[in-house]
Amino acid sequence: MKPVELRINLKEYDSPLELPEAERELIAAAAAAGTKAYAPFSGFEVGAALRLDDGSIHTGSNQESEAFPSGLCAERTLLFHVLSNFPDRKITAMAIVCRSEKDRIRTPQTPCGACRQILLEAETRSGSPLPLILRGEEGPVWILASASLLMPWPFRLEH
Numbered sequence: 550m551k552p553v554e555l556r557i558n559l560k561e562y563d564s565p566l567e568l569p570e571a572e573r574e575l576i577a578a579a580a581a582a583g584t585k586a587y588a589p590f591s592g593f594e595v596g597a598a599l600r601l602d603d604g605s606i607h608t609g610s611n612q613e614s615e616a617f618p619s620g621l622c623a624e625r626t627l628l629f630h631v632l633s634n635f636p637d638r639k640i641t642a643m644a645i646v647c648r649s650e651k652d653r654i655r656t657p658q659t660p661c662g663a664c665r666q667i668l669l670e671a672e673t674r675s676g677s678p679l680p681l682i683l684r685g686e687e688g689p690v691w692i693l694a695s696a697s698l699l700m701p702w703p704f705r706l707e708h
Contacts, residue, residue, distance in 0.1 A: 575644035582608035592650035595623035599643040624664040644682040654685035668696035
């Protein structure tokens with residue numbers, strides 16, 4: 550047996566106030582999008598916001614369904630909308646903010662596996678890294694330089 554160790558490099562900031570205005574703007578847009586989430590079953594609301602290379606910001610939120618698991622996460626709601634409506638634009642960054650009706654979320658939460666796969670495919674389609682900005686309701690902010698850091702062994706058709 551040969552042990553293998555994986556490490557993920559990210560930047561952690563104590564507060565969004567430490568970030569440049571453009572990243573604070575994405576966090577605020579994602580938080581606002583989260584207020585439009587439809588999450589009556591889980592009480593877990595997620596908002597996502599991304600910036601395209603033309604400077605425009607687009608948002609999405611999670612949408613649950615009584616016919617579980619027919620709902621959709623905020624990240625995929627947003628990415629599918631943007632990729633289908635702006636296929637020639639590059640995504641320059643994406644912020645994901647979550648909150649819960651049950652407990653205050655004090656640490657950033659990472660996307661689910663399905664969202665990680667779609668984030669990675671969006672990054673691959675654009676040909677450049679897709680930086681992710683993650684935040685809970687309060688507390689630190691995590692910044693990953695690339696969505697690929699969350700998915701070290703992605704599913705690929707060529708495999």
